[in-house]
Amino acid sequence: MSIHIKSEFELNIMRRAGKALAEVMREIEAEVCPGVSTMQIDKLAEELILRSGGTPAFKGYGDRSNPFPATICASINDEIVHGIPSDDRILEEGDIFKVDLGIEIEGFYSDMARTFAVGKISNEAQKLIEITEKSFWKGIKNLKAGAKLSDYSKAAQQTIESAGFSVVKNLVGHGIGRNLHEDPQVPNYFEKGFRDLVLQEGMTLALEPMVNVGTHLNSIGPDGWVFLTADRKLSAHYENTILITKNGVEVLTQ
Secondary structure (H helix, E strand, O other), rough: OOOOOHHHHHEEEEHHHHHHHHHHHHHHHHHHHOOOEEHHHHHHHHHHHHHHEEEEOOOOOOOOOOOOOOOOOOOEEEEEEEEOOOOOOOOOOOEEEEEEEEEEEEEEEEEEEEEOOOOOOOOOHHHHHHHHHHHHHHHHHOOOOOEEEEHHHHHHHHHHOOOOOOEOOOOOOOEOOOOEEEEEEOOOOOOOOOOOEOOOOEEEEEEOEEOOOOOOEEEEEEOOOOOEOOOOOOOEEEEEEEOOOOOOOOOOOO
């Protein structure tokens, strides 16, 4: 495992990237409503990222034979992550809509995700969104230099499962910096065989609980990108890029 501890110079670029990304996400949230297509949101996101001086991190990412074709991952209801935006995917009243978004500025990356309510949603969907976000904040509460990675994973899992939901296990958070995905991998759960490590000041991580109403099991769609819940029940996603400091955590995408 190769973990890059960031210098203050590098962190200042990552702070700029995180702030720019958070501002893009805020503008996206204001446009989420019934009748809007996921492609409209994607075009807006790309325009805002370019205007901020950044580059979309996801567009063209992955295998050359099937690179990701869009700026955002746009996942609706039972789609967990990596949904591809389309003119034909129209947001409807009662949907929950996940936007995963990445930016690159001066060679450094930032990554975040949010789940938005489209109009009025069910109580169950609202609880799912709230618990997913809560699991992130509970997970980072005790993180600082000298703490363990598993301190995050255990707290996130406990928050999710005590609410009656399940943690997606085959998709995890990750280190981030000069690359969109770096070591270490960060599961949102703890079990035998967990690859733990002691956190150091200057580590940057993208922590992202993915939470399902029903089973944690999932499948990949025919496009080779989108992950769907196996029982087709709802899923939510919440992500921030964070910095480990001597005394705690700095959230870079706030």
